[in-house]
Amino acid sequence: MHGLQYIVAAGFFQSPEVQVALMVGSAVAVTSAVVGTFVVIRGQSFLGHALGDVGSTGAAGAALIGIQAIWGFLSGGLVAGVAVDVLSRRPRERDVATGVVLSSMLGLSALFIYLITQLSSSTGVTQEILFGSIFTVAPRLVWPLSVLSVLALMLIGFLYRPLLLSSVSEDAALSRGVPVRLVSLLFLLAMITAVEQSALVVGALLSTALLIGPAATAIRFTRQLGYTLLLATVFALADTWVGILLAYNSFTWPPAGRGWPVSFFIVAIMVFLYLVSQIIPRAPSRRADKGGDSQ
């Protein structure tokens, strides 16, 4: 037990900020890992990242008209998601449609922030919107955020088989009568819910990291979807917990004794895991290689 005090700084488990951070962090990690696995398989990393970014446009808009940030995040994500879907009528158009929608939403964000500073002359809002922090989550937000997590996970559970089939091969899904279009729209909904709630809690930066990193790492170790989901969840949870612990410990570290950002720890661990997974030999395929993910 004496060793533990060097690993866990005093008061870690008693601190209410840490308790909230561990709770919402775990919820975000699980949801992001599960949804992210499908995001990576479907090759939608850019959209997954863009949804996190446009949430802040919605948040700025919400701050402007004085409603709760969470509605801003969700409506920002919905507007962008629907716009990208409408504009990408052919697969070739998806990338540039995402780019155009993202840049327009960021432009709108610049307008909202300008209007906020004109009206209220406070600059704190800008920084808060750009970098969320897991240690500053209001405890009253824990419940609504958990509900969103559960909704996204339920949607994925409901879609599981058809989503897997249409993600791996759209043609095979079509020939088996899977409503591919409907499935991809419902998945978009799950993605928006998952990304927006995590962007609100941990900021757009960590939201993208937790969505892509654990899934991309897990995919290298196994080819079975069930194991991939499990492994991605384990990576995401362990990473978040260790990240929070290190960030808490770092309050006593140099140079300033003000703590290092939790985002840095979580991302550093994740990139390390990803690089390790790139070095190890790829898991052998049990069935024929599905192609598309290697050149």
Add this chain to the structure above:
Amino acid sequence: MMQIWHQVFQPGLFTYPFLIHAWVSASAIAIISAVIGFFVNLRGESFVAHALPRGAFAGAAAAFLVGASSLLGLSVFAVAMALGMGTMRRQGEKGVSTALILVMALALGDLFLTVGNAYAPEVFALLFGQLLGVSASEMIAITILSAVLLLVVGAVFRPLLLSSTVPEFAAARGVPLTVMNITFTVLVALAASLTVPVVGALLAFSLMIGPAAAGWYLAKSPGRAMAYAVVVALSSVWVSIVIGYDTSLPVGFLVATFCLIAYGGARWIHFSRSRRAPAPSPRPQT
């Protein structure tokens, strides 16, 4: 009539030195962004065009920490990220490596800002740029560097175009695809380090995406698509400077909006064209 003219083109718009600097540098940046953006669009790499200007911001934070020039930090970071992206491109889904390199850069930026103690307005200014703060010497540097970058693009134009449109054919002709990947990402990085200090990360991205996308829908040949992209970029920037000067609305918002309008208009023209004459559509329908 003259009154309306003076309302729109308010006094000083073409005579104040800081505005002349803004006109010239913004035009140079619009041209180089549209040309690089043409390749971004062709290769379907909008994520890279978003990630490099945005992540390079972390380089400025690092430079702020050690007291180096932010331009140096920006360029070093952008090129390092580009090299990472270009080499990791071979393995796995391409969005994954871009996303991970971007979040790593942003996390480092977050760390530098926190450790380097707090508020660094110079660094935050990089998010939105300072188009009206360009000095005469900076304007000359931007113009010369843009011209040099254009020449570099001209030198690699054929192999880059070939590897972007028909990679298998290019490989068969002896064009090394990995080298071309890296060339492409480094070109985007160089353009980003040139444009971000002036117009900000947001606008650097808008100028690389919107005009090239509009050009793609309007033109049938690569050369024309590029020319349209340059025209769209230049006119968006010019109109935005005029309106921004009149109304003090943020230029980033105005340029993004005009690029969106141009993109929408181009798609509409493309759509009505293909409806009128469906037969000679150059692109495969799915």
